[in-house]
Structure formats: structure tokens, C-alpha cells
Amino acid sequence: MSGISKRFGATRALSDVSFDVRPGEVHALMGENGAGKSTLMKIISGNYQPDTGTIGIGGSPVVLTSPRDAMAAGVAIIHQELNTIPEMTVAENLATGAEPTRFGVLLDRRAMRQQAQEKLARVGADIDPDRPIGRLSVGMQQVVEIARAVAEDAKVLVLDEPTASLSKSESEHLFRLIRTMREAGMGLIYISHRMEEVWELADRVTVFRDGKLIGTRDMHAQGADQVTPDDIVKMMVGREISDLYTHDRRGGGDVRLSVRELTGPGGIGPVSFDVRAGEIVGMVGLIGAGRTEVARLVYGADRRTGGVVELDGRPLEARGPADAIRAGVGLLPESRKDQALFLDMSVRDNVSVSTLGDYTSGGVLRGRRLLSAVRGVMQQLKVRANAVDLESRALSGGNQQKVVLGRLLLQKPRLLILDEPTRGVDIGAKSEIYTIIDEIAATGTAVLVISSDLPEALGISDRLLVMRGGRIVAEVPAAEASEESVMQHATGVHTPSTSTGDRDRAHDAGARR
Secondary structure: OEEEEEEEOOEEEEEEEOOOOOOOEEEEEEOOOOOOHHHHHHHHOOOOOOOEEEEEEOOEEEOOOOHHHHHHHOEEEEOOOOOOOOOOEHHHHHHOOOOOEEOOOEEOHHHHHHHHHHHHHHOOOOOOOOOEHHHOOHHHHHHHHHHHHHHOOOOEEEEEOOOOOOOHHHHHHHHHHHHHHHHOOOEEEEEOOOHHHHHHHOOEEEEEEOOEEEEEEEOOOOHHHOOOHHHHHHHHHOOOHHHHOOOOOOOOOOEEEEEEEEEEOOOEEEEEEEEEOOOEEEEEEOOOOOHHHHHHHHHOOOOOOEEEEEEOOEEOOOOOHHHHHHHOEEEEOOOHHHHOOOOOOEHHHHHHOOOHHHHEEOOEEOHHHHHHHHHHHHHHOOOOHHHHHOEHHHOOHHHHHHHHHHHHHHHOOOEEEEEOOOOOOOHHHHHHHHHHHHHHHHOOOEEEEEOOOHHHHHHHOOEEEEEEOOEEEEEEEHHHOOHHHHHHHHHOOOOOOOOHHHHHHHHHHHHHO
């Protein structure tokens, strides 16, 4: 792709960018949301046509006016939102658009099943072709899409955030497939925000920012040309990783949230901990440790089986989210799309949905006052003013997360629980969210942050609570903790390198339980 430019009205999405992928190569494409990555991929997949520039595949120029043109030229794309039809079988999904027939009229199901088995075998997938694809895990559905691309002899395969919804084992299976396809001579374009994946897979990495190509780096370079994660981050956002965390550590005020001997379904607890006013407490642990479950029990989304929860010294008897909101507790849930956002509703409606009563007088909604409040909180969160009337699904992941935060800010909570607040957002948006969290805590709000990103948890928290097996096994001041010591507690593996302070606080946490 050479000299590609694309404009939407007054917005220049791409400005004279060039990009290439070689046979037998994984070329990672990175950049913040809005950097131009998606626009470039929509051009190569035939969904958009460039205003200027040329495209060539295998040394020959091509014009891609539709996805069908792109497929015919040897380009396949695996979208983050999979293009499968849940009610149809695996075989039917694999044959869509090229169904085998008998006498040119009747669908040949036997041939379709045989072809499906052959396609799945090429990617080493042991999947029943007669099973409805909607009953497969997201990882296995993704394998089916890859099998279709391989069967169509794709020369270029684009993978857009392919591990966003995958488990660790599914991700590892995907990585093995990618390596196999690379060895077979396919050119792979890998779009991801996850630095560790890029380091594991990529041969080259190209960074976009504001619709421009900032640079391309060889991941195999040595010596002075060797690439570091900090190099990539500086290219993406113009600053170093260490600058992302601006949190001024503070001791906090009076105890805002007190949890004692909390228990819940699924073997959660007993759990005891405090969060003070103006303090940011990080809750960390491996997947399945019980962090989200504890948050939901405190918030009232799930029913407790025992224990006491107090807010500012008074019992918090939240029998549901409505009780928690009235008491001054806000929750940003783990999955914004499934549990927080109304994607077909506007930003204004999403932000105000929990506080409409505050802008109603005599049964009449004061729209002008409400709009002013929404715009004020969106300005605080650095979301452009004209976004308030957009459907929420049209926003980037980072701005969708800000919409949920905006809703919480309008609630003016005394306690804010944030479950994976930066999941699925780019590095620039992460930095902005970290600043927002710090500003919220500085007003005296108690903040409990659940995060699977250890550097993030260490960088933004005053204290860390480490969970394992449904219980808190250690409490550590973030300034004294390290990734290694936290992981030792999270996994139950203690080595002599674990600090005495860590061991003492782990013992104290156990004693409180």
C-alpha cells in the first residue's frame, strides 16, 4: 500500500501512508484508537476506497472496490467482532458463498461436510462440522474463520485484536496457528494493543498516530537498533511508559468502606478489608481468584451469604444496584458492552440514565439542565462536545469507557469500584483514564480498582490487596511491592526473595480473616 490517503468530510483519517507485509511475516500494526489502523484495514479489505494511493498484491496492482474483490485478490480479515452466523453449523459457515450443489440446484450436504472436515484439518482443528457455531467458544469460532481464510488460499490475513475475548489456552492455540501460517508463507497483519503479544509474534511493527505513519521497526534488530516497549509507546503517544502513571500516593482519610467476613456463592470468602476516603486500593490476582465476585457482592449485584459491609460506619444493605447507587456506590463493571452500555442509545442517554431523577421537576425532565450536566462531565473526561448525540457503539473503546465513567461521575459516588477500567483501550486512553481516577480520588472519593494488569495496579494504587482462591492472601503498600512479589502471593509460590514486609502483611491479612 503506497501513498494512501482517506478523508471523511473535514476529517483526514489517513495522510499519505505506506505499508507492506511480506510473505512469511507477521507485521504488527499499533496505534491509539483513532490513529487510522481501522481505516487502513477497511481499505485493504475493500470496504473503503482510498482517495489517493495504490495497492499491490504479489507485485501486481489491484483495485479493491468491495470485500469480494479483496477475497478474490487473496486478502482475508478476521474481525474482532466475528463474522459467523450463530444458528448455522460449522460446515454451513465454512461454505457460505460457495455452497456445493448437485445438478447445480440442490445443496450437497455430504460434500459440504467433507469439505468442512478438510478445511478444519488444514488448521489442526478437531471440531464437529455439524455443530451450530454459536455453541462454540469465541476461540473456536475464530479458528473456523481462520480455516475458511486458509482454504481460500489467502495471501494476506489481517487479524484485528484477535485475543480480545480469548482465554489463555485459546490464545496459545491461536499463536501456534499464526506461526504455522507464517511458515507456510502467508503474510499476516496483526493489530493489537497488547505489547506482550506483539513481542512474542511480530517480525516488524509499524506505528500510526493521527492518521500518519510514525515509523516501522524490525523486531529482530540487535545492538543500538534493538526495539524496546518504551520505544513503541513513545511512537504511539509521544511519551514514555513511566509517564503514564502520575498518581501522587496518599494515605487516605477516614475509613469509607469496611468489609468484614464477607462470603458469597462459589467459595468466596471470608474476606475482610478497608478502603479509606481519597485512597486508591488495587485488588489483584489470577483469573478466577474472586475479585469481580467480591465487587459484585459489595455492590449488591449478587447476594451475600454472610459478613458485614459498612459505608462511612453505617451498614450497606444493598439488595441490588439501585440500593447501592442511592447509598453512594458506583460500579464500572468488567464488560462495558455487556453490562454497562446501551449501545444503540446516545452518549447523553447513557451518561444520564442513572440520574434522570436529579434533573426532573414536577414530573418534567429539564432537558437543558441535563444536557449542560452531561456536556460538563464529558468535557471533564475530554470527550468532544458533539459526541453527546452519537450512538455509543460509534465511539472508540476508550471513549465508551469514559461514557460509563461519566455516568458514575454524575452519580457523585462516595465509593467507586472500577473493574478492569482500561480493558480494551489504547495506551493514550489509558493514560487519560489513570488521570481521571487520580482526580476522582483527590476529591475524597474512595476508589477500589480491580486490574489484571500488574504494572497498572502498581502504578495507580496506594495499596494492593492480593486474592487467591476467593480470599485475600496479602495486603501490600504499592510503593513497596513488585510484580514478582505480587505474583508469588497470587500463585501461592513464596521464595526467599519475597520481602519480610510482604510476608508480615500477608500474615496480618490472614489473621484478620
